[in-house]
Amino acid sequence: xxxxxxVDLLTGKNLLHEVKAKGWVRxxxxxxxxxxxxxxxxxxxxCVVDLDKFPxxxxxxxxxxxxLSVTGTLVESxxxxxxxxxxxxxxxxxxxxxxxxxxxxxxxxxxxxLRENAHLRVRTNIFGAIMRVxxxxxxxxxxxxxxxxxxxxxxxxxxxxxxxxxxxxxxxTNLDLNNLPRTEEGNINFKEDFFGKTTxxxxxxxxxxxxxxxxxxxxxxxxxxxxxxxxxTSRHLAEFWMxxxxxxxxxxxxxxxxxxxxxxxxxxxxxxxxxxxLVFLDKRLQDEEKNKPQAERSxxxxxxxxxxxxxxxxxxxxxxxxVDILRNCKxxxxxxxxxxxxxWGADLQSEHERYLVExxxxxxxxxxxxxxxxxxxxxxxxxxxxxxxxxxILFPGIGEIVGGSEREERYDVLVEKMKAMGIEEEELWxxxxxxxxxxxxxxxxxxxxxxxxxxxxGMTNIRDVIPFPRxxxxxxx
Ligand code: ATP
Ligand code: MG
Ligand code: MG
Ligand code: MG
Numbered sequence: 371x372x373x374x375x376x377v378d379l380l381t382g383k384n385l386l387h388e389v390k391a392k393g394w395v396r397x398x399x400x401x402x403x404x405x406x407x408x409x410x411x412x413x414x415x416x417c418v419v420d421l422d423k424f425p426x427x428x429x430x431x432x433x434x435x436x437x438l439s440v441t442g443t444l445v446e447s448x449x450x451x452x453x454x455x456x457x458x459x460x461x462x463x464x465x466x467x468x469x470x471x472x473x474x475x476x477x478x479x480x481x482x483x484l485r486e487n488a489h490l491r492v493r494t495n496i497f498g499a500i501m502r503v504x505x506x507x508x509x510x511x512x513x514x515x516x517x518x519x520x521x522x523x524x525x526x527x528x529x530x531x532x533x534x535x536x537x538x539x540x541x542x543t544n545l546d547l548n549n550l551p552r553t554e555e556g557n558i559n560f561k562e563d564f565f566g567k568t569t570x571x572x573x574x575x576x577x578x579x580x581x582x583x584x585x586x587x588x589x590x591x592x593x594x595x596x597x598x599x600x601x602x603t604s605r606h607l608a609e610f611w612m613x614x615x616x617x618x619x620x621x622x623x624x625x626x627x628x629x630x631x632x633x634x635x636x637x638x639x640x641x642x643x644x645x646x647x648l649v650f651l652d653k654r655l656q657d658e659e660k661n662k663p664q665a666e667r668s669x670x671x672x673x674x675x676x677x678x679x680x681x682x683x684x685x686x687x688x689x690x691x692x693v694d695i696l697r698n699c700k701x702x703x704x705x706x707x708x709x710x711x712x713x714w715g716a717d718l719q720s721e722h723e724r725y726l727v728e729x730x731x732x733x734x735x736x737x738x739x740x741x742x743x744x745x746x747x748x749x750x751x752x753x754x755x756x757x758x759x760x761x762x763i764l765f766p767g768i769g770e771i772v773g774g775s776e777r778e779e780r781y782d783v784l785v786e787k788m789k790a791m792g793i794e795e796e797e798l799w800x801x802x803x804x805x806x807x808x809x810x811x812x813x814x815x816x817x818x819x820x821x822x823x824x825x826x827x828g829m830t831n832i833r834d835v836i837p838f839p840r841x842x843x844x845x846x847x
Contacts, residue, residue: 371441377410379444382454390441391415391456394493395467397476398432404458406440412499412646416447416455424461434476435467435493481834488838496654499647500835504823506643508592510636511613511819515590520615523582523589525575530567531798538597539570540608571596574816575614577748577801580777583616583812584804590615592819600842604831605769607820609840616814622750622759622776625813626736629763629772630684633734633822638680640826641673648673648826655828668767672828675766679825684734684763687726690714692737695730696722717744720769727764735764747791749775750811751783761815765825774815781805 373390393408393415401421405414417440419429432438441460447453469475473483474493484491491497512522528542542564545551551559575591582589591614599606615628641648652672659667670678687695696711696718711722718737727735738761739752749758763772778784784805785795795802823835833839 373439375410376406376408376413376415379415379456380411380413380454382444382446384444385446385454387444388441388459389444389456390439391417392439393437395432395434395436395438397434401429404432404438404440406438407498409498412495412502412650413452416449416452417442417458418455419458419461423459428461428463431463431466433467433469433472435472435474437464438462439464481831485833485839485844488844492837495650497834499644499650500823500827500829501837502647503640503644503651503827504835506640507636507823507826508819510639511592513639514632514635515588515615518588520588520590521582521586523575523579523586523591525572525578525591525593525614527572527594528564528569529572529578530569531577531801538573538599540596540598542569542571573597574612576616576814576816577798579614579616579814580748580812581801581804583618583814584808584810587619588615588617602842604833605821605824607832607836607839607841610832610836611819613817613819613822614814616812618810618812620776620813621811622738622761622813625774625776625815626684626686626738626761629761629774629815629817630736633763633772633817634680636822637676637826641676641680648676651827651829675828676826679734682733684736685731686736686738687731688739689718689737689741689757690739692718692722692726695726699725699730715741715743723762723764723769727766727769732766734766737762737764745775747787747793748777748784750778750813751787759813763815763817765821767830768821768825771821771825772815772817774813776811776813779805779809779811781809 371388371390373392374384376391376393379389379391391406391408393406396405396407396414398404402419404417404419406417407414421429439462440456440458442456442458444454445457447455449455473487474490479494484494484497492501515522544564553559572595574595575593579589579591593611594609595612596609599608617624617628620628655672693711693714711718727733738759739757740760742749742751742756742758745758745760749760751758759776761772761774762770765771778787781802785802788795788798820832820835824830824832827835829835833841833844
């Protein structure tokens with residue numbers, strides 16, 4: 371007999387029939403009640419064991435974490451909080467989990483402890499919920515783009531272009547470390563590290579995506595990107611996933627519309643598909659909030675925050691307006707944050723961004739038209755000659771979630787800009803071809819997938835929303 375996923379058993383469709391479930395023991399109470407979970411849902415199914423039916427030797431093997439196959443009759447449950455349970459007739463133990471050694475026990479583990487056990491933490495309720503939400507969100511990403519006429523394009527992981535990531539790249543090498551090539555002066559010749567060329571792990575698939583948008587019209591990449599971030603913040607990883615759509619003939623306004631529509635869609639989809647997981651994460655957060663001082667409480671539950679984003683327009687504010695707001699705001703009494711900004715032209719610090727989103731507008735904010743000096747070379751210059759058609763989307767509790775722009779499509783202006791920023795034309799000859807042949811306005815953005823998962827789950831540390839976080843401290847396995 372084939373086993374049924376617990377998520378399907380819990381619908382109660384096969385009541386009074388014989389069913390089989392396979393999964394891992396969450397708890398075994400009073401030598402009689404097994405809470406079994408198979409990962410298909412956050413909910414366990416209760417399996418009731420009649421002590422007299424099974425040898426004590428077998429029951430001794432049942433501990434938290436053990437893998438079982440359970441066959442029995444599906445009946446209505448008398449217990450509170452569950453609709454159905456299995457009256458067990460047959461029991462098989464696939465693998466035990468010695469409670470003396472197995473780290474994941476039925477108690478509240480700290481997130482730090484679980485991070486040290488990244489290979490086992492998905493066996494807890496909280497990480498099961500996060501990873502199911504993450505999976506649903508990634509499906510929604512593809513669904514949105516595929517249903518809106520975009521083509522999925524795979525940007526290369528190993529790339530020679532380093533125009534964007536000055537200082538943040540991981541070099542790729544096939545050099546024999548015992549026999550390194552040397553320059554005439556005797557120094558190691560790192561220029562030859564990849565079959566005679568210099569190569570890096572990609573920091574963004576954008577430049578390549580632009581070349582594809584200029585033929586397929588609307589494309590998106592969704593893949594891993596790498597940045598040698600040594601910042602150790604709760605928002606940065608060395609390896610993260612980025613969603614990057616790029617659309618020909620779209621301007622900055624179209625780009626803002628696309629980003630807002632996209633984010634609302636994926637959050638709405640996840641609200642519909644991950645109800646049980648989100649309710650669990652919501653409750654966990656509310657319990658945590660209760661322990662905080664009143665002033666630090668957010669006031670909105672996770673579900674309210676997600677619904678708020680789906681139902682309300684993002685506030686669109688130019689960089690210049692934002693600087694005015696920051697200049698005129700009252701300095702914070704407890705001096706924890708410095709909201710006051712140096713002046714027009716300075717980059718916004720995360721405390722500025724958080725002030726705008728959390729204190730001033732109290733909703734997601736799209737900032738646009740940034741000073742050209744603080745943005746990348748490829749952004750479209752505005753007629754004022756000072757600002758570029760850039761946008762950042764800022765989210766409550768997170769800060770920057772999206773960075774995007776309309777691209778500079780004019781060949782001469784782009785070359786001039788590259789010169790001013792010290793970028794060699796030869797290095798990006800292939801990119802310049804998009805402007806030389808059939809150039810057209812186009813725009814796109816990059817959204818850090820883990821920051822989206824952070825928002826959707828209410829988690830606060832980016833290490834907790836990716837299976838195996840890569841940071842300066844953790845890249846062990
Ligand atoms: P930040 O200001 O947070 O360092 P950024 O401006 O350097 O981000 P972009 O180059 O604009 O980042 O990349 C686009 C998006 O990728 C960002 O808006 C963010 O969501 C995400 N992102 C950037 N760096 C990281 C990182 N190290 N880890 C996780 N996500 C990141
Ligand atoms: Mg950065
Ligand atoms: Mg930034
Ligand atoms: Mg950015």
